[in-house]
Amino acid sequence: MFTVIDIFNRSVTIEVDSGEPYKSEIPYDVFLNGEKVFTRHHNVVTLTGLEPDTEYVIRVERNGASEEISIRTKQESVLLNVRDFGAKGDGVTPDAAAIQAAIMACPENGTVYVPAGTYYTTPLFLKSCMTLWLGKDAVLLGDTDRTHYPILPGMTRCTDEESEYNLGSWEGNPLNSFASLITAIDAHDLDIIGPGTLDGNAKSSDWWVDAKKKRIAFRPNMIFLCRCNNVRVQNIKVQNSPCWTVHPYYSDHLHFLNLEITNPYNSPNTDGFDPESCEDVLLVGTKISVGDDCIAIKSGKYYMSMYHFKRTRQIEIRNCRFERGHGSVTVGSEVAGGVENVHVSKCLFDETDRGVRLKTRRGRGERSRLTDLVFEDIRMNRVLMPVTVNMFYFCDPDGHSAFVQDQNERPVDELTPYVGDIVIRNVSCTDISASFVCALGLPEQPIEKIELHNVTASFLPEGERTPCVPLMMDDFPEMSGKGVFIKNAKEVILENVKITGSEDTEADIQNVNNVNITGLSYE
Numbered sequence: 001m002f003t004v005i006d007i008f009n010r011s012v013t014i015e016v017d018s019g020e021p022y023k024s025e026i027p028y029d030v031f032l033n034g035e036k037v038f039t040r041h042h043n044v045v046t047l048t049g050l051e052p053d054t055e056y057v058i059r060v061e062r063n064g065a066s067e068e069i070s071i072r073t074k075q076e077s078v079l080l081n082v083r084d085f086g087a088k089g090d091g092v093t094p095d096a097a098a099i100q101a102a103i104m105a106c107p108e109n110g111t112v113y114v115p116a117g118t119y120y121t122t123p124l125f126l127k128s129c130m131t132l133w134l135g136k137d138a139v140l141l142g143d144t145d146r147t148h149y150p151i152l153p154g155m156t157r158c159t160d161e162e163s164e165y166n167l168g169s170w171e172g173n174p175l176n177s178f179a180s181l182i183t184a185i186d187a188h189d190l191d192i193i194g195p196g197t198l199d200g201n202a203k204s205s206d207w208w209v210d211a212k213k214k215r216i217a218f219r220p221n222m223i224f225l226c227r228c229n230n231v232r233v234q235n236i237k238v239q240n241s242p243c244w245t246v247h248p249y250y251s252d253h254l255h256f257l258n259l260e261i262t263n264p265y266n267s268p269n270t271d272g273f274d275p276e277s278c279e280d281v282l283l284v285g286t287k288i289s290v291g292d293d294c295i296a297i298k299s300g301k302y303y304m305s306m307y308h309f310k311r312t313r314q315i316e317i318r319n320c321r322f323e324r325g326h327g328s329v330t331v332g333s334e335v336a337g338g339v340e341n342v343h344v345s346k347c348l349f350d351e352t353d354r355g356v357r358l359k360t361r362r363g364r365g366e367r368s369r370l371t372d373l374v375f376e377d378i379r380m381n382r383v384l385m386p387v388t389v390n391m392f393y394f395c396d397p398d399g400h401s402a403f404v405q406d407q408n409e410r411p412v413d414e415l416t417p418y419v420g421d422i423v424i425r426n427v428s429c430t431d432i433s434a435s436f437v438c439a440l441g442l443p444e445q446p447i448e449k450i451e452l453h454n455v456t457a458s459f460l461p462e463g464e465r466t467p468c469v470p471l472m473m474d475d476f477p478e479m480s481g482k483g484v485f486i487k488n489a490k491e492v493i494l495e496n497v498k499i500t501g502s503e504d505t506e507a508d509i510q511n512v513n514n515v516n517i518t519g520l521s522y523e
Contacts, residue, residue, distance in 0.1 A: 001067040002060045005044070005284060006232055006255055008193055009052040009074040009111060009131055013234055013257045015044050015284060015319065016060060021346040021379050022321045028062035043319045043346070044285025046235040046258045048136075048195060052076035076131070077109040082119070089117020091141060096121040099140075106130045114138045114196060122148045123179035123220070128187045134196025134236055142181050142242075144205035149178040151217045152226075166308060167226060169249055169276070170218035172301035172334030174308075178217045180224035180247070188229040194236035198222050203264065207242035211268035219243035219269075225251045234258060244271045245290065248278045250310055258285040265324050267291035272325065274298055277310040277337055287321045293330040294322035294352065299337030301396075302415075305367045311338040321348040327357035328383070331370055333393045335360055335417070338369040345377045355386040356424065359393040359472070361404050362442070364417040371420025371448070380429040385470045385479075386457065389439035389447060391419060391488075392473035405474040409443040416445050425453035432459045435479045436499060438470035441488035443511070450486060451493040457483070459501035483522065487511055494520045 002016045018024030023041040030037050032047060033056055050056060053075045059068045080102045083089065087098035099121060102112045108129040116137035124140070126132060134140065143149070152168035154175040167185065168177035181198055184190055200222050202208055207219055222241040225231055228251040238245055239262040246261065248254050256273070263270035272288035275281045276298040288294040299305070299312040312335075322328040328349035331339050349355045356375050360368060380386050392407070394400050403410075410416075419441060429436065436457040441447035459465065459481050467480035479485075481503035486492055487510040494507065496519040505522045509515055 001062060001065060002069070004058070004069055004071055006234065006257060007071050007073060008191055008232070008234060009076040010050050010133065011046055011048045011193055011234060012050065012058070012071055012073070013044065013046045013285070014058060014060070016062070018043050021377055022319050022348045026063050028060055031059040031061070033057055042285065044258050048235065075109060076111050077107050079111050079113055080106055081113050081115060083115060087119055089115070089119050091118035091120055093120060094143070095119040096124060099124055103127065103130070114140065121181070123150060123181055123183050126182065126184040126187055126190055129189045131191040131193060133193050136195055138196035139199055140181060140197070141199045142201040144201055146178060146216060149220060152177050152179050164307070168217070172298060172336070173303060176217040178220035180221040182223045184224070184228050184231065185226045186228065187231065190228065190231045192233045192236065194234065197237040197239065199239050200241040202240045202242045202267065208267055221245060221247040223247065225249060225254070227251060229253055232257070237262070239263065241270050243269050244274045246273045248275045248281065250277045252279045254278065254281045256283045256286060261286065261288045261290065263290040265291055271296045275312060275315060276300060276334070277304070278312055280314045281316070283317045283320060285319050287323070288325065289323040290325050292325060293327040293357070294325035295328070296330045296332070297339050297342060298332070298334045299339055301334050302336045302363065302365050305336035305365055309337055309367060311340060313340045315342045317344040317347065319346045321350065322352055323350045325352045327354040328352045329355070329375070330357040330359065331373065332359035333361065333395050335370060336364045336368045338367055340369065341372045342374065344375045347378050349378060349380040349383050351382045353384050354388050355380045355383045355429070356388070358389040358419060358422070360391055360417045360419065361393045361395065361399070362410070362417070363398070363404065363415050366414050366416060366418070368417035369420060370418070373421065374423045375427065376425045378427045380427065382431040383429060384433045384466060384468050385435050385438060386429040386432060387424060387437040387439070388470050389419065389422065389441070389450070390471040390473060391417065391440060391442045392471065394473050400474055407443065412444050416442070418445055420448040421451070422447070422449065423451045424455060425451070427455045429457040432457060433465040433480065434468035435470045435482035435485060436502070437484045437486065438479065438482065439486045439489065440471055443488050446511070447489040449491040449493070450489055452497050453495045455496070456498045457500070461501070484508060490514065492516070494518070497521070498523070
């Protein structure tokens with residue numbers, strides 16, 4: 001009935017198998033040591049207020065069934081309250097120095113506690129083997145003056161005059177960037193727990209003005225994990241980010257549990273969650289509503305792939321809800337290192353522009369291999385374009401050049417990217433506007449395989465649709481009510497696919513070597 005995902009020193013996150021994505025229609029009760037603590041619908045919940053190094057029995061009761069699991073919380077060496085270090089928490093006094101002092105003084109397996117209050121702060125740097133605990137009604141509020149933010153140099157030549165030391169990152173390149181409100185560099189065994197809030201305060205500053213322009217340095221994230229290992233972030237709210245919100249970078253073995261990530265719908269480049277060149281990443285129970293892609297899985301641009309190659313792999317996204325972004329789950333476009341083994345399941349996609357979104361282009365390079373991508377048990381509602389695959393994405397200064405946009409076949413070389421297997425199964429899409437599936441591979445490097453199994457797609461009535469251009473590239477037509485368009489692929493499998501209310505009556509499949517259709521219906 002339920003599993004324990006992670007145990008912390010003062011909290012635990014569990015996942016209930018309700019058989020429904022993100023939340024259950026039938027509520028369930030959670031008991032701790034025999035006492036009922038709450039009733040919930042969401043499949044992933046966090047129990048807080050626990051004591052370190054203590055045994056607890058968790059019981060879940062649902063629809064007449066019951067299950068118990070015993071746990072023991074993590075040990076904790078000391079609890080350091082930032083108020084004891086001079087932090088005021090009045091929303092006005094600069095509190096960064098006091099909080100940073102508590103962090104630096106924290107011993108191994110210790111906890112830095114931020115109690116209720118609003119702490120006006122510049123970036124904080126965390127270290128290994130500690131817990132940062134943002135208590136109930138605690139807010140870390142970002143300073144609005146960019147001149148108060150330290151800069152992370154993009155790339156520094158090492159003393160041996162051969163190797164390089166990378167800190168700052170901006171859209172896939174090693175460029176000078178401001179440190180993030182929460183920054184960790186080369187840290188391991190680090191926990192960040194809630195239920196408090198990280199507020200970038202961007203709407204009260206000028207971070208979103210001339211957003212692409214470098215002013216002193218490029219904009220910061222909210223959480224930036226650089227070359228970290230074994231980091232867990234649990235049960236916090238993250239909002240009003242200056243740029244990408246949660247950005248793990250060249251980091252491994254990461255858990256993000258039961259988060260709420262919120263940015264205004266019109267805030268520029270405020271992606272919710274951007275794992276870049278990372279391995280073994282778990283995101284569960286998280287709600288994201290932002291001004292750009294809810295999730296964008298990345299692996300850098302060409303320079304990083306050539307000289308600091310690290311493929312992104314083993315990404316698990318489960319029991320999440322994505323709202324209002326440009327894409328629900330995106331792979332790209334900075335993917336020169338490649339992305340493989342992504343599994344997205346039991347999620348809700350609500351009113352995003354695109355649902356499953358892949359975007360790449362010539363110039364990402366031969367190491368840019370996007371493959372083994374599985375999306376299953378997902379419900380999409382009012383997603384304009386549920387599935388898009390675009391190998392002509394017009395990003396970067398040369399994005400509109402003939403090299404990127406030429407739809408004629410070009411030679412396959414060291415700059416040619418690859419899109420492999422994409423599997424979509426047990427998915428329902430309702431109230432579609434523009435297109436259901438729109439996929440365009442390179443003529444010289446077709447998409448390897450697209451599979452759809454047990455999928456339903458229904459369109460809005462013609463007068464209620466929002467016509468859109470599904471693929472951000474040059475000279476691609478606007479669509480409305482388009483069922484399936486796939487061009488330049490090696491293999492397409494459509495099994496038990498039902499499309500209702502589209503303008504066409506058959507799949508538009510062009511330049512595909514092997515087409516296997518079993519049970520495709522239009523109504």
